[in-house]
Amino acid sequence: MKKIILFITMFSLPLMLLAQEVTGVVTDNSGTPLPGVNVYEKGTDNGTATDFDGKYSIEVPADATLVFSFVGFEEKEVAVDGRSQVDVSLADGVSLGEVQLVGSRSPKRTATDTPVAVDVIDVSEVNTQTGKIEINELLQYAAPSFNANKQSGSDGADHIDPASLRGLGPDQTLVLINGKRRHQSSLINIFGTRGRGNTGTDLNAIPAASIKRIEILRDGASAQYGSDAIAGVINIVLKDNVEEFTGNVNYGFYNTNAEGDFPEGTPNTDGNRLDTDRDGNAIGDDQNFDGGSVKVAANYGFEIAEEGFANFTVEYLNKNKTLRPGFDFRRGFGEASIEGVNLMGNLAIPISENTEFYAFGGRNYRDTDAFAFTRNNPTARNVVSVYPNGFTPRITSIITDNSIAAGFRTTTENGWNIDLSNTWGKNLFHYYIKGTINASLGEISPTDFDAGGHNLSQNVINLDFSKYYDDLLEGVNFAFGAEYRTENFEIFAGEEGSYATYDVDGRPIINPDTQQQPIDPITGDTRPGGSQGFPGYGPDNEVDRSRSNVSLYADGEFEFTESFLLAAAARFENYSDFGSTLNGKLAARLKATDNINLRGSVSTGFRAPSLAQIYYNLKFTNFVGGEALESLLSPNNSPVTASFGIGPLQEETAFNASLGFTANFGKFTATVDGYYINVQDRIVLTGNFDAPQIDNVEAAQFFANGADTETLGLDIVLSHQLELGEGKLTTSFIGNLNDMTITDVKNGSLNEQTFFGERDKAFLLASAPDSKLTLNILYDLDWFDAALGLTRFSEITLLDFQMFEDVADYGSLANQVAAASDVYDAKIVTDLNLGFKLNESLRLNVGSNNLFNVYPDQQDDWTEAGGYWDAVQMGFGGAYYYAKLNINL
16 A cells, blocks of 8 residues: 655755665565565655565655554664665554554555456555646546536536546445445436436535545445445545644636527627516626636644544535526526535544544535526516516525544454444535516516525444454455444425415415416416526425444455465444345456456346435426426335335345456556446436326326346556656556446336436436556656646537437437437546645646636537536536645644
């Protein structure tokens, strides 16, 4: 495991005058060479790692001090004292506070030593050398098969970005913090192009400044960690450093010069930009830049007794909206604004020589603001005396995310490690709709409403045992444990005006037969109720549902020889609401040569339907080709859902297989891993079925176990270091090739094109793009560094709203699909970062994400988002410029 290298803290004399080559061998107490040991010059970023024979070579000044660190062993500092040969023996010493590498419960496993693919991302380094301000953005460009993108016109998904691994759903990746299960968001994605019908974990609720490293296990892991781990596991390891203050101040903004040939008068082009400071459709001033963001972060830790620590982080973010060319029915196309405060703490307190108490947790608060679709005159959805030129409602939200984990770790006299913990978390998503109106109230209607919201809480009790046996085979690790988890999902109502339809006397309509709905005098249509943009949750929508889960697991890693490792895991889970499941995993690693490892795995997996997927319900306005359609999302346990022949949701099941290799040839390392994932009974959100039997509803949709998928893919990570002049050149290539197919649609007797038709299939496949290829080049001097990143996003195809037209107008379904296909060609995005060391404590970074202002291919007014582009993986914001001051004291 590569330890985070210290920031540069002092200037040094030129290496060409004082440097000498130091070589050596690093072994354990028995004399066995240790591969992958981190060796670096103390106080600098000059470092290397031992090869498979435990050998290393490094150029350092004659008076330097070398630091040797390796997971499972005590760190050691050795003065060079002019020597050219420094051999070191490391003593066993697994710290109670050390978090093991995700995917393995053995204390003596490194990222390149595991039988499955694991990325270890040094967030401190990545965060310093980029202007990206959120975790999703950092991982998008740092991990091969991680994908995330901003949404627009997608209700709640405008405020919480859905993210995924290996093209699977956001809810098919498990997130851990310090090895403990993280709760999911209460939001379920209804619109947009990614994660439709899925919940997921809000990674952006975790401050980047609090993170030591992120470990990404790219392999099925349900047998090890339980539900949601079909695609893999993301483990976020919090900082534990002490007596060091780090912080940064980041300011950036977007270029509004969108690439495209837009007709005169296109919204959010010169002379027709929506004013974000006033409600309605008021026109504001032209702007060359928008989306200005300020982020300020600070982290500090201090010692507790001799072995303990407490580390705390505070982060503030203020990001303005962006606006990009759209259409008259979507004048507010762009990214949401965000203002938020993030707090995180991590501590460990020794109780005795072998026992410690630990705790970590935080609070995230975000106030977000995004535009909905426009209501243009003439329409019964507007009251002209209030909004003479029509209006574009704003969906705003207050999101609070709280979590706390606490536990005890101890090591017994016979070497068993025992960990007892309790982890609690809760996500609250509260909607406030502004710049809106309840048209059925006419001129007396308020223009903002509390629309209610939803929350999800989770509590997990874990008891874990593990022990490493040096004297069995070449090393054996056993682990077993139990988990008890409870979850609760709630929907709570907003104020009456946000959901009610009023009669001509201003009373909520209870009996449509005796109460008259107001008529719009301009259109002659009945005036609808509820807040426009997002109708509030009413008492009929309220939900308060819970469930519990008990699980037992066991796993072992057996090193039969120095070359061959076999790992096995099994897990039994029982849910209170749908029953039991048993899953298993086998993985192996073979050292083919001193420099090459072969590895592979097979496993079964599962994901329990989320409480939100079972119980979520809402009556909302769905825009189809610019026309409003009143739709009902019926809960899975509803008689309405059952009347369409859709049964209770069952677990998704999966089979995963992977095969790959790792290589280490001095300064060059490589990992290449192929994978196969077969998922049965994926939960999907159906299309809209005609529902004339439901009052004031034109269409209804549901969650259902609706599709089976197969995914074949390849992850590639290559890196190379080269001493060049007085500096160091680091080159890395990160690639993912992915091919998902939908093997079956389980529509039963329902019409397939409505249940999960070609358009819905395209959304699912677009979440699994064919490829993402990134080349990163970093040249680092003592006082200056330059980083260049080139990322190629592959072509994707989406089907637009033309799929809702009459197929007879196109002659055949195939012709309709061809007409509706929006092909977004492959694009290359360039990032540039320049870093300057101002003094021992300050470093300034300036640069640009998407330097050349590249946009997706221009489309037409049929897009899902209502703008000129859909929310594809490369984004639609254009060039972003930034400056960042990093502080290290």
